[in-house]
Amino acid sequence: MALNLPNQPHDDADRYLAFLEEACTPAHAVVAVCNRLRSGGFAERSADEAWLPVAGERFFVIAGDGRSVIAGIVGSRSPVDTGYLVFGAHTDSPDLRIRLNPVRREAGTVQLLTQVHGGIIRRSWLDRPLMLAGVVYRLLRDKEGAPRFHPLTGQPLMGRQLVRLPRPLAVIPDLAIHLDRDKNDQGGINPETALHAVFASGQPVEEAVALLSHELGLPLDAVDGFDLHLVPFQPPQRLGIDGSLLFGPRHDDLAMVFAGVSGLIAAAEVNDAAAPTFAATRIVACFDAEETGSQTSSGAASAMLRDLLLRLARRHPGSPVDVDPELAFARSLVLSGDMAHALHPNFQDKHDRAHAPLINQGLVVKVNTNDRYASSGETIAAFRALCEAAKVPLQAYVHRQDAVCGTTIGPIVAAQLGARTVDFGAPMWAMHSTGETMGALDMGYAVALATTYFRGGQA
Numbered sequence: 001m002a003l004n005l006p007n008q009p010h011d012d013a014d015r016y017l018a019f020l021e022e023a024c025t026p027a028h029a030v031v032a033v034c035n036r037l038r039s040g041g042f043a044e045r046s047a048d049e050a051w052l053p054v055a056g057e058r059f060f061v062i063a064g065d066g067r068s069v070i071a072g073i074v075g076s077r078s079p080v081d082t083g084y085l086v087f088g089a090h091t092d093s094p095d096l097r098i099r100l101n102p103v104r105r106e107a108g109t110v111q112l113l114t115q116v117h118g119g120i121i122r123r124s125w126l127d128r129p130l131m132l133a134g135v136v137y138r139l140l141r142d143k144e145g146a147p148r149f150h151p152l153t154g155q156p157l158m159g160r161q162l163v164r165l166p167r168p169l170a171v172i173p174d175l176a177i178h179l180d181r182d183k184n185d186q187g188g189i190n191p192e193t194a195l196h197a198v199f200a201s202g203q204p205v206e207e208a209v210a211l212l213s214h215e216l217g218l219p220l221d222a223v224d225g226f227d228l229h230l231v232p233f234q235p236p237q238r239l240g241i242d243g244s245l246l247f248g249p250r251h252d253d254l255a256m257v258f259a260g261v262s263g264l265i266a267a268a269e270v271n272d273a274a275a276p277t278f279a280a281t282r283i284v285a286c287f288d289a290e291e292t293g294s295q296t297s298s299g300a301a302s303a304m305l306r307d308l309l310l311r312l313a314r315r316h317p318g319s320p321v322d323v324d325p326e327l328a329f330a331r332s333l334v335l336s337g338d339m340a341h342a343l344h345p346n347f348q349d350k351h352d353r354a355h356a357p358l359i360n361q362g363l364v365v366k367v368n369t370n371d372r373y374a375s376s377g378e379t380i381a382a383f384r385a386l387c388e389a390a391k392v393p394l395q396a397y398v399h400r401q402d403a404v405c406g407t408t409i410g411p412i413v414a415a416q417l418g419a420r421t422v423d424f425g426a427p428m429w430a431m432h433s434t435g436e437t438m439g440a441l442d443m444g445y446a447v448a449l450a451t452t453y454f455r456g457g458q459a
């Protein structure tokens with residue numbers, strides 16, 4: 001029997017899986033994004049440098065906390081004339097993070113104490129190998145060991161280091177069925193007590209921490225601050241007889257981060273830097289902290305995107321001296337890319353059957369008349385035009401009216417900028433599980449859509 005394996009869009013799917021593996025925390029996601037941008041000819045701009053943008057310039061700006069990044073290509077005309085073409089997504093995913101006092105000895109084991117970020121599916125964290133990754137900070141000290149302060153800003157001086165221990169380090173064991181006969185029918189998991197991870201057995205705490213320090217190449221007792229995550233160890237991978245399913249953590253929302261960044265890089269490849277002709281300034285914004293409401297220094301509710309866009313409009317060589325940079329927003333369009341709930345074969349009553357997107361059958365426009373999504377009739381029509389131009393099938397999602405709908409960065413960015421916005425995503429199962437599933441074809445569609453968007457409707 002000859003198997004008819006889908007092929008073309010799989011290039012995007014394979015490139016995405018490699019990205020997903022690298023992007024194991026928001027800080028690592030920003031690094032993975034920036035590495036790809038650099039390869040595509042983009043250069044970093046510091047948020048505080050004097051910057052006169054040049055038409056055709058490819059740039060990216062990393063947030064002060066290193067967990068969000070905005071990239072763009074400066075258009076040939078003033079943004080006040082053209083508006084911006086913005087693609088937004090988020091770098092964070094629901095996960096388990098390490099508590100401030102992280103280590104405890106219990107029942108002959110040494111545990112890492114966790115706390116929850118966002119709406120995790122608790123049971124998906126049990127009984128799987130977990131690794132440790134994130135960022136650690138160490139204060140710079142003088143010879144006597146006292147902390148040093150910057151003479152100009154008066155702020156403490158410190159070093160920042162990304163860490164990732166790429167091996168199975170810890171496990172959160174479930175409780176045996178014999179000790180909880182009701183667990184299949186009830187099975188509640190208390191996040192305060194039941195989600196701590198075992199990373200050693202037998203040793204005293206000090207010995208276990210010393211071993212971990214040795215493996216990390218970092219004296220943990222000298223760490224002064226950290227943002228550390230437990231990360232599912234199993235690499236993302238293809239599933240299904242035809243390889244058409246992509247399995248892994250963090251599809252929500254790194255799939256859309258990858259699509260937006262890939263589209264921007266692809267658009268830059270056809271942009272002649274010597275004589276740029278594309279009029280509008282194109283932007284990809286990848287925000288942290290969507291899963292907890294976006295109210296952080298670099299979340300979608302922060303001033304980060306708005307300030308950068310105002311600055312670009314003010315400093316663009318085509319802008320008049322007395323420009324009102326806010327005028328650019330009313331002419332802008334925002335695509336808010338975040339994943340969508342695919343119809344589940346085992347739980348089909350969870351969808352309105354007229355709004356039940358299918359895996360590998362195209363992108364999904366998301367609508368909610370309580371404004372949990374930002375899509376409007378006008379922006380739905382705009383998104384339809386982009387899908388037609390990109391030859392991408394379009395599906396529709398409306399949450400059941402007797403259930404509580406999730407939300408995205410879409411309404412937040414729309415309100416921050418006063419810009420027309422559409423919410424869309426690729427269909428997936430098990431959103432917020434450590435093992436989410438999406439379609440390989442849909443990854444190709446998402447990249448095609450973003451590329452067409454950033455080429456002004458040219459596929």
Ligand SMILES: [Zn+2]
Nearest residue numbers: 252253338339
């Ligand atoms: Zn999301």
